[in-house]
């Protein structure tokens with residue numbers, strides 16, 4: 101069933117777990133993510149980068165998701181990841197996705213706030229939830245982002261801005277970065293706790309790939325209720341494809357459906373692992389369908 105992103109995250113918040121938001125790349129990985137959630141009786145968020153949705157097309161992506169998610173016996177939401185471009189946000193809101201991440205972290209604070217408020221008004225009128233990012237999370241993801249923290253604010257500013265814009269979910273800096281870590285990140289669970297004391301809006305963790313199970317648990321226990329996974333899935337996808345293709349070359353057996361099956365297996369296993377760590381397994385019930 102298709103569910104609301106904010107409702108899934110609030111359910112996680114109320115029950116001490118985080119919903120995995122997994123960046124998919126195509127219909128294979130989308131189905132693998134949903135299959136993993138079904139197997140674990142878990143809610144899940146299918147997340148799509150602007151680059152991926154541009155490649156596949158909004159209409160095809162929207163319809164593929166609807167076909168895969170409507171009949172799934174677990175709640176699934178469709179979320180647009182980091183998007184600084186208002187025209188793309190408008191298009192996705194019109195397409196009726198569950199939610200968008202309006203990434204205003206490249207704007208100065210006053211501009212970020214006023215634009216986020218406009219995006220929230222437009223999205224809420226269409227029943228679409230908004231994740232808000234006004235501080236930039238370090239690292240590049242599908243061409244969006246920066247290597248340095250250009251904008252960062254005290255947590256009370258984050259909470260006040262969220263109150264004024266009406267954003268549903270908040271993506272603050274938590275010490276993580278996009279991509280693969282070269283050295284261990286210094287995580288900020290205390291910052292999650294401080295922010296959670298000031299606002300009841302769900303808090304989102306970006307840059308989760310490479311964190312240990314106890315890293316995830318400390319941030320989820322502090323109040324994170326949506327965790328984004330992108331790089332981990334890309335690696336599972338590409339490495340399983342490489343394994344398959346190396347074998348195909350050495351055995352001269354070229355069979356695309358068995359390539360697809362191998363990728364699906366690897367991606368699904370990776371997602372199952374996250375659903376177990378984030379504690380969402382077994383929490384598929386008690387949510388309502390929104391579409």
Ligand SMILES: [Zn+2]
Pocket residue numbers: 182237241278306307328
């Ligand atoms: Zn991110």
